[in-house]
Amino acid sequence: THPHVISNHYLTQKFFFYFEVSLNEISLWPIPQKFQSSAVAFKLSPASFQIVHAKQSSAGPSCSILENAFRLETFSQLVYEDDYGANNINKTEISDFPRFAHRGILLDSSRHFLPLKVILANLEAMAMNKFNVFHWHIVDDQSFPYMSRTFPDLSQKGAYHPFTHVYTPSDVKMVIEFARMRGIRVIPEFDTPGHTRSWGNGKLDLLTPCYSGSSPSGTFGPVNPILNSSYDFMTEFFKEISTVFPDAYIHLGGDEVDFSCWKSNPDIQKFMVQQGFGTDYSKLESFYVQRLLDIVAATKKGYMVWQEVFDNGVKLKADTQIHVWKERPQYQDEMAKVTAAGFNTLLSTPWYLNRISYGQDWVNIYKADPQNFTGTDAQKKLVIGGEACLWGEYVDATNLTPRLWPRASAVAERLWSDKSVTDVGNAYNRLAQHRCRMVKRGIPAEPLFVGHCRQEYMGL
Amino acid sequence: THPHVISNHYLTQKFFFYFEVSLNEISLWPIPQKFQSSAVAFKLSPASFQIVHAKQSSAGPSCSILENAFRLETFSQLVYEDDYGANNINKTEISDFPRFAHRGILLDSSRHFLPLKVILANLEAMAMNKFNVFHWHIVDDQSFPYMSRTFPDLSQKGAYHPFTHVYTPSDVKMVIEFARMRGIRVIPEFDTPGHTRSWGNGKLDLLTPCYSGSSPSGTFGPVNPILNSSYDFMTEFFKEISTVFPDAYIHLGGDEVDFSCWKSNPDIQKFMVQQGFGTDYSKLESFYVQRLLDIVAATKKGYMVWQEVFDNGVKLKADTQIHVWKERPQYQDEMAKVTAAGFNTLLSTPWYLNRISYGQDWVNIYKADPQNFTGTDAQKKLVIGGEACLWGEYVDATNLTPRLWPRASAVAERLWSDKSVTDVGNAYNRLAQHRCRMVKRGIPAEPLFVGHCRQEYMGL
Numbered sequence: 053t054h055p056h057v058i059s060n061h062y063l064t065q066k067f068f069f070y071f072e073v074s075l076n077e078i079s080l081w082p083i084p085q086k087f088q089s090s091a092v093a094f095k096l097s098p099a100s101f102q103i104v105h106a107k108q109s110s111a112g113p114s115c116s117i118l119e120n121a122f123r124l125e126t127f128s129q130l131v132y133e134d135d136y137g138a139n140n141i142n143k144t145e146i147s148d149f150p151r152f153a154h155r156g157i158l159l160d161s162s163r164h165f166l167p168l169k170v171i172l173a174n175l176e177a178m179a180m181n182k183f184n185v186f187h188w189h190i191v192d193d194q195s196f197p198y199m200s201r202t203f204p205d206l207s208q209k210g211a212y213h214p215f216t217h218v219y220t221p222s223d224v225k226m227v228i229e230f231a232r233m234r235g236i237r238v239i240p241e242f243d244t245p246g247h248t249r250s251w252g253n254g255k256l257d258l259l260t261p262c263y264s265g266s267s268p269s270g271t272f273g274p275v276n277p278i279l280n281s282s283y284d285f286m287t288e289f290f291k292e293i294s295t296v297f298p299d300a301y302i303h304l305g306g307d308e309v310d311f312s313c314w315k316s317n318p319d320i321q322k323f324m325v326q327q328g329f330g331t332d333y334s335k336l337e338s339f340y341v342q343r344l345l346d347i348v349a350a351t352k353k354g355y356m357v358w359q360e361v362f363d364n365g366v367k368l369k370a371d372t373q374i375h376v377w378k379e380r381p382q383y384q385d386e387m388a389k390v391t392a393a394g395f396n397t398l399l400s401t402p403w404y405l406n407r408i409s410y411g412q413d414w415v416n417i418y419k420a421d422p423q424n425f426t427g428t429d430a431q432k433k434l435v436i437g438g439e440a441c442l443w444g445e446y447v448d449a450t451n452l453t454p455r456l457w458p459r460a461s462a463v464a465e466r467l468w469s470d471k472s473v474t475d476v477g478n479a480y481n482r483l484a485q486h487r488c489r490m491v492k493r494g495i496p497a498e499p500l501f502v503g504h505c506r507q508e509y510m511g512l
Numbered sequence: 513t514h515p516h517v518i519s520n521h522y523l524t525q526k527f528f529f530y531f532e533v534s535l536n537e538i539s540l541w542p543i544p545q546k547f548q549s550s551a552v553a554f555k556l557s558p559a560s561f562q563i564v565h566a567k568q569s570s571a572g573p574s575c576s577i578l579e580n581a582f583r584l585e586t587f588s589q590l591v592y593e594d595d596y597g598a599n600n601i602n603k604t605e606i607s608d609f610p611r612f613a614h615r616g617i618l619l620d621s622s623r624h625f626l627p628l629k630v631i632l633a634n635l636e637a638m639a640m641n642k643f644n645v646f647h648w649h650i651v652d653d654q655s656f657p658y659m660s661r662t663f664p665d666l667s668q669k670g671a672y673h674p675f676t677h678v679y680t681p682s683d684v685k686m687v688i689e690f691a692r693m694r695g696i697r698v699i700p701e702f703d704t705p706g707h708t709r710s711w712g713n714g715k716l717d718l719l720t721p722c723y724s725g726s727s728p729s730g731t732f733g734p735v736n737p738i739l740n741s742s743y744d745f746m747t748e749f750f751k752e753i754s755t756v757f758p759d760a761y762i763h764l765g766g767d768e769v770d771f772s773c774w775k776s777n778p779d780i781q782k783f784m785v786q787q788g789f790g791t792d793y794s795k796l797e798s799f800y801v802q803r804l805l806d807i808v809a810a811t812k813k814g815y816m817v818w819q820e821v822f823d824n825g826v827k828l829k830a831d832t833q834i835h836v837w838k839e840r841p842q843y844q845d846e847m848a849k850v851t852a853a854g855f856n857t858l859l860s861t862p863w864y865l866n867r868i869s870y871g872q873d874w875v876n877i878y879k880a881d882p883q884n885f886t887g888t889d890a891q892k893k894l895v896i897g898g899e900a901c902l903w904g905e906y907v908d909a910t911n912l913t914p915r916l917w918p919r920a921s922a923v924a925e926r927l928w929s930d931k932s933v934t935d936v937g938n939a940y941n942r943l944a945q946h947r948c949r950m951v952k953r954g955i956p957a958e959p960l961f962v963g964h965c966r967q968e969y970m971g972l
Contacts, residue, residue: 163962167969194962212964407870411906446871449968450956454911496910502623502654504672508909509627 079485080129082182082465083473084148092143125180129489152422154373154398154437155467156185156239157460159452162192162250163444165217170449172230177457177495179234181464186231187303187439189241190219193249198224198240202292203285205254224296239356240297243305244286245275245340257281260320262313273313277340278323287347294351301373302348306366307358309337338366345369356398362390370394373436377401384425391431398422399438403463405456406443412500414483415476418462423471437467457497458487539945540589542642542925543933544608585640589949612882614833614858614897615927616645616699617920619912622652622710623904625677630909632690637917637955639694641924646691647763647899649701650679653709658684658700662752663745665714684756699816700757703765704746705735705800718742720780722773733773737800738783747807754811761833762808767818769797798826805829816858822850830854833896837861844885851891858882859898863923865916866903872960874943875936878922883931897927917957918947 080087130144157178159166175186190198196210199218207218219227228238244251252259252272257279259272276282293302311333314320320336329335341361348355349369356373357366368374374390374397376383383401390397402420417440423432440463442456461483465473473479480500488505490497540547590604617638619626635646650658656670659678667678679687688698704711712719712732717739719732736742753762771793774780780796789795801821808815809829816833828834834850834857836843843861850857862880877900883892900923902916921943925933933939940960948965950957 164959165964165969195964216969217964408868410867410869445962446959448959448964450951451911451914451958454914491910498911499624499906499908502905504625504655504677504908509625509676 079482079489081461081482081486082468083470083482084146085151085470086148087144087146089144094143125182129486150182150184150468151470152435152437152467154185154439155183155464156187156398156437156439157183157456158187158189158241158400158439158441158443160189160192160442160444161197161219162189162195164448165195165197165212166444166452167449168219168223168226170452171227173453173495174456175227175231175234175236176493177453177460177490177497178236180490180493180495181461182468183460183464184236185437185439186227186236186238187241187441188227188238189243189303189443191242191250192247196250196254198242200289200292202288203255206251207254209253210250221296228298237299237301238297239299239301239303240293241303241305241356242290242293243303243307243358244344245277245337246307246309247305248275251275255285258285260313260317263316263318266318269316271313273317274309275340277314277336278320282340283343283347286344287350290348290351294348294353301354301356303356303375304341304344304348304361305358306341306361307377308360311337334364338364341366359386359390362393362395368395371396373398375400375439377404377441387422387425387435388427388431391427391434394434396434396436398436400441403438403440404443405440405459405463406446408455414459414462414500417459418466418476418479419474421466421471438463454496454498457490457495458483458500461486461497539942539949541921541942541946542928543930543942544606545611545930546608547604547606549604585642589946610642610644610928611930612895612897612927614645614899615643615924616647616858616897616899617643617916618647618649618701618860618899618901618903620649620652620902620904621657621679622649622655624908625655625657625672626904626912627909628679628683628686630912631687633913633955634916635687635691635694635696636953637913637920637950637957638696640950640953640955641917641921642928643920643924644696645897645899646687646696646698647701647901648687648698649703649763649903651702651710652707656710656714658702660749660752662748663715666711667714669713670710681756688758697759697761698757699759699761699763700753701763701765701816702750702753703763703767703818704804705737705797706767706769707765708735711735715745718745720773720777723776723778726778729776731773733777734769735800737774737796738780742800743803743807746804747810750808750811754808754813761814761816763816763835764801764804764808764821765818766801766821767837768820771797794824798824801826805832819846819850822853822855828855831856833858835860835899837864837901847882847885847895848887848891851887851894854894856894856896858896860901863898863900864903865900865919865923866906868915874919874922874960877919878926878936878939879934881926881931898923914956914958917950917955918943918960921946921957 157174159171159174161171178184178186191210195212195217196206197212197218199207199220201221208214211218231238248259249272258275258281260274260276261268262271262273263269290302314333314336324330324333324336327335327339329339341357341364345355345366345368354369354371354373356375357368359374359376359378362368362374372395374395376386376390376397377400378386379401383399387397387399399420399422403417405417422435422438440456440460442452442460447455462479465479465483484500484503487497487500488507491505492507617634619631619634621631638644638646651670655672655677656666657672657678659667659680661681668674671678691698708719709732718735718741720734720736721728722731722733723729750762774793774796784790784793784796787795787799789799801817801824805815805826805828814829814831814833816835817828819834819836819838822828822834832855834855836846836850836857837860838846839861843859847857847859859880859882863877865877882895882898885891900916900920902912902920907915922939925939925943944960944963947957947960948967951965952967
């Protein structure tokens with residue numbers, strides 16, 4: 053006798069899986085919405101085991117993602133080794149779907165270049181934790197590793213190295229396809245008008261020349277918002293981006309625009325007067341962002357933006373997703389404000405995993421809840437999920453993976469499992485086992501605390 | 513023309529090396545006591561390059577450590593690649609010796625087992641940073657991975673796993689020899705009477721049975737100090753340790769002894785009365801430690817102990833080294849007290865590298881100085897150095913190396929270079945390059961901040 057998956061339904065945004073299979077030492081992560089296991093155990097035989105479509109399923113073998121999903125993360129977590137090394141699984145019924153549709157990880161490949169294999173390994177870890185969005189913060193002030201077909205000078209002159217520290221078109225394709233086969237969307241972020249220093253190396257006149265007194269200082273500020281050439285460039289650039297990245301959304305950034313350079317520049321000053329902006333440079337920022345959003349909207353993409361764009365009162369399309377990240381004002385207040393205005397929102401503030409401290413910091417990560425703010429049910433429904441962010445100032449290939457995992461797993465369960473799943477002690481036990489499962493699959497997830505993994509160092 | 517090392521002297525505790533060799537983009541770490549470089553550059557040819565003994569050197573080709581040291585860390589740091597990939601070195605004269613004789617790293621293989629290759633990789637990194645002591649905190653409460661010939665049950669029953677999570681006699685030999693060839697001493701720590709829970713699994717009656725009211729609770733406390741069998745065991749055990757580890761010193765621990773179990777035990781209470789200790793359990797601790805020190809002294813080894821042993825007034829041999837680690841009282845006061853009593857001392861308090869925080873915490877690590885206390889010159893001379901400690905609660909093979917390096921490198925320079933070397937900006941530039949050198953040698957040292965290494969990802 054061997055187990056079958058006897059049913060699955062395909063619904064918008066949600067998958068239901070029913071298993072009629074096995075279990076004993078359960079350590080599911082994230083924990084499914086509903087499951088019931090029994091003491092009836094089956095042995096798995098590699099030769100005869102298969103997962104089959106349910107009779108009532110609307111999907112069939114033609115759905116490649118579902119076929120691939122039949123490696124099913126949840127299912128594999130039900131399998132345990134007994135004392136004789138045989139693979140066991142107990143009879144279990146699971147009905148599962150995620151609490152939030154948007155469950156993301158942000159990686160930053162600009163502060164440090166991340167080689168392809170690091171990105172792929174983390175996509176694998178994401179799939180193990182049921183994350184479904186890879187937010188690729190691909191470029192920033194420090195370097196521009198994205199190789200553009202339209203503007204090859206951007207990476208040629210803006211990457212740390214023009215050959216070894218770039219993502220070629222085929223690299224990008226591989227990331228997207230590798231992610232797709234694991235049910236993960238790739239949302240690229242091209243942050244403007246701030247955070248663009250590296251863009252200026254390969255695109256002359258894109259950035260605002262800063263002034264020291266009456267003459268240019270030789271340094272540059274945010275994208276120059278008063279030149280038509282800036283918008284012409286963005287039109288061409290985002291036309292390319294909209295075809296390279298198939299996802300329906302692009303993240304346009306819009307955070308932390310420093311006004312000091314704009315203020316120093318006499319041409320900008322003149323423009324402020326002409327436009328009647330007075331000395332309110334956030335109006336100039338909004339002027340830029342408004343035009344950029346129109347440019348991107350013309351590519352038929354939706355957009356995500358950091359919260360400042362909303363805070364500054366930029367007119368946004370109804371389907372815009374507002375990304376909350378600031379610590380002040382409190383994120384609960386910001387989430388309430390954004391949803392009161394009717395916008396979809398997602399949370400990152402408590403999940404800046406680049407911030408580290410001594411001890412078990414996963415507990416506070418685990419306790420944060422994106423719907424924990426004062427608002428109506430309708431407002432709560434506008435929360436589409438959240439993202440764990442690993443900004444790259446202090447991480448590269450040497451330390452990224454153990455720093456991210458299993459801390460990000462705490463976010464994964466918060467975004468997937470039922471709101472009522474909050475028992476830290478129970479979570480500790482399951483997460484410690486889940487972490488060992490990642491280690492066994494070759495992902496160097498760091499330990500939660502003292503102890504060992506049963507399978508580690510077997511070959512040594 | 514190719515460079516020669518033209519002189520080296522062998523002196524007690526100190527090596528002097530004179531190079532008549534090359535330099536240009538210098539990034540020495542730790543920085544030598546004296547060096548002078550010139551613009552005269554030589555090309556290195558792999559075929560003809562050699563290091564020779566100086567005519568006035570007292571050592572000869574028969575000294576295997578010195579022969580091996582001719583890979584000389586400092587020399588290799590003088591080599592740089594020019595824009596054409598050729599190896600260059602500028603004419604440089606270096607006279608070097610360490611400021612402190614004891615420059616150590618503590619690794620903890622009990623909270624998590626550390627596979628051999630992690631230990632060896634870190635010995636390699638230690639050599640690159642001129643550390644010369646590997647303090648092997650090999651066993652503790654959580655596990656006993658040291659495989660004893662005399663008491664095989666200790667690891668058989670006290671390790672996380674009796675075959676995969678142990679150090680066999682040949683593993684230990686390999687660590688010692690690998691270290692020796694890099695000029696590194698291996699000082700094992702067998703911490704007693706506290707921190708011994710794992711010992712109790714393989715050695716019945718070694719630990720004190722704790723009581724709950726009038727009956728044993730089933731749990732155990734520190735080593736039982738009132739039984740002769742405890743001392744018989746320690747005599748046999750340390751006889752083995754003294755032959756397995758060739759170094760002249762053994763670290764005997766002695767920290768954090770919890771008195772609550774002793775207090776609960778009626779036999780211990782009776783013994784306290786008999787000995788006239790009243791209710792001062794530190795007297796009982798001293799009673800144990802005193803006998804242990806006599807046992808170890810009989811093996812002809814010197815000993816290191818954590819500061820509590822000194823604080824509790826145990827009578828110590830004159831050559832005992834007191835290891836300062838506590839935050840309260842301030843370590844400066846403790847160093848003053850210990851040296852005023854005439855003992856050698858070494859510092860770890862500011863160098864608990866298991867403690868992490870966000871950002872560039874290497875700066876505070878770098879700023880600490882073990883002679884920064886109020887005392888006479890004679891007292892200052894009793895400071896033999898320090899150790900960076902990486903306690904193992906939150907680290908194992910997945911994250912140990914990038915967490916330790918290059919943060920430990922900051923300790924390395926403090927212990928090697930002249931007291932006056934304190935410029936953080938200058939250190940940043942050299943350390944960033946030194947970190948890239950470690951990465952190039954296959955040691956995943958984490959980045960200090962944004963940027964990249966010239967040689968990284970070349971093959972990708």
